[in-house]
Amino acid sequence: MSVPPAAVAVIVPAHQEGASLPATLHSLRAAARHPEAAAVPVLVVVVADACTDGTAAVAQDAGALVVRESFRNVGRARASGARAALRRLAAYGEGLWLATTDADTVVPPRWLAHQLRHAGQGWECVVGTVRLAPHPPLSAATAARHDAHYFAQRPPGRGTWRHPHVHGANLGVAAGAYTAAGGFPPLAHSEDRALVAALDRAGRRVLRTDGCPVLTSGRGDSRAPHGFGSFLGALGGM
Template sequence: MSPIAVAVVVPVHDEAALLDACLAALTAAVAHARRTHPGIRVAPVVVLDACTDASEQIARSWPVGIRRIDARRVGTARRRGVEAALAELGDPAPEDTWIATTDGDSTVPLAWLSHQLDLRAAGAEVVLGTVRPDFADLTSAHTAHWLATHPRGRPAGNVHGANLGMSAAAYRAAGGFPDLDEHEDVETVRAARAAGARVVATDVNEVTTSGRFEGRTPGGYAAFVHATHQRISGQVSP
């Protein structure tokens, strides 16, 4: 059996304030996966999309591949990252390859990648992981609301590019990440489902994402956080 090849992709647009923490966590998770799954080959790639801040300098201080583009589209960034990582791995056979993605404003837990690989071994072709906002960015009321509406052990199965994994075979069957400004993750999973991929939702190894209200895409996770804050702020005092 061929060793599993793993492509890890991180799209970045002006995330200098958060990127160091992102890549520190990712580097630890990759090292952990190499210990728990001996023989795997991992190619983490950061895609710098139209960055005008210090993101590139920060990325270069970590053991990651770097690609620069000027698309201002997260779908394009994610797709180019997959292409670059697979090329770095030598274009391995799809059945022996796993693709994982997170975001430049997010931190993954230590067992993030190894858990995805365990689910792959159990038959998963797409893994939908949960994401929670950084509670340090929220009011106490917002934090309490989030905890109350996300009971542990009952993942909603929402699609988040910040915590997503899939086999290269499922990725190819889905046509890859489309060149979209947002929701490229949702469209890719939709296409993978339509192609018959086995989709597994998990809230183990939850990814923490910035709780900011203004994100890099109009309808991304930041918009969800902001809408939730507005909804509860009229009901519960911070």
Template sequence: MERIGEVAVVIPVHNEEHLLPAALAAVCAAADALQAQRPAVAVRILVALDSCTDGSSAVASRCAAADHRISLLQVTFRSVGGSRRAGIRAALGSTGTGLPHDSPQLWLANTDADSCVPENWLLRQLELADRGADAVLGTVEPDPESTDGDLLRRWHLRHPLGEDHPHVHGANLGVRASAYVLAGGFPRLRSHEDSGLVERLRKHGSTVWSTDTIRVRTSGRTDARAPQGFGSYLLALRREPAAALKG
């Protein structure tokens, strides 16, 4: 299996001025950790600003001015699926190292603007890619500092975390460009595009690994930005009868 030579991180954003600074700082720290151990690997961070009406664009612009690895893309989908696809399309269209858009040496890492990745996030994904993974599915945990205690307990009852877990989260997903292109990319869905991509990858015979070694912390808010997204799910979980959780 060819070693990864370039990583493109894609972050869709819709009105996340308060959480975006921490999200970008965490991704930059993960990029620093990767390049400290693998300096030959180029890293780009693409921020897809989708119909933002708050200060998200200004926040992203300040971060881009401070870190040359960050670039901005303005889109008007009002859809996390649409903005994620657009970010990937931009990453494939302008690889910084001149790799072909469907190169097995290009890695596409995905997270969200309300989430903070761990420092080993990219390094671990590339370690698994070196061992044969075409895609890596990480776990997600609501941030205990911003999540109601009962809701957090409910989340863990419903989502036991560990290796070979069954979960798919766009906030913690990496994929080799060659596998992404072969599978046809993210499907054109307003939500659940992450699960749709993984289904396509498996149908095309890609090697998909699930791990809890790169757990991402995401906002525990229930005022959802995306219909049928993570916040909507948390709201439904909070309203679910306790008896149903035990079942």
């Protein structure tokens, strides 16, 4: 994709996220209103996966496209959201940009503008980073251990950090590259890493950047087995 995308779909998989989802959706609305993104149509797709709480109602009330599934599988949920977006925005063809985040994550106001700018520079995938939000069970010691591990390879000063991380909470990919790579695989965890690995193998232009981190929950009760919350729990001190 060598020109700025003509439309954006934001995919948000959610399992029992009625309490945290409003903050996520509020942040996405702010990102869609950013001056550098406001001219581009933005569709938010919430995949309510095996939800028995108010997740779907919260998403619908916020104007999101709601896809109800019963997978209990984050890879299948993200893929379902992407399929729904590709169908709904089919008129945009390869001019569609697919962004993904999580239902316990708050994106900064320039998040979509950041991805759109890099897409306009020819990048076909933007792989971002996260920061931990305070969460009552998260101890200072666990947060410190996380940061020591997470930033271990970051260069000192203000040098560019082509980081090694992949987060579905902060990811964007051109629709054509996504489709050619086979999309998100049906994995219970690490579906985001598998997609980026497929893009790398295909020789796609993948940018790893710490330029626009998102704020993600520091909770240890992971919604996905072996997901980020499980990693925090394994660090101890929770």
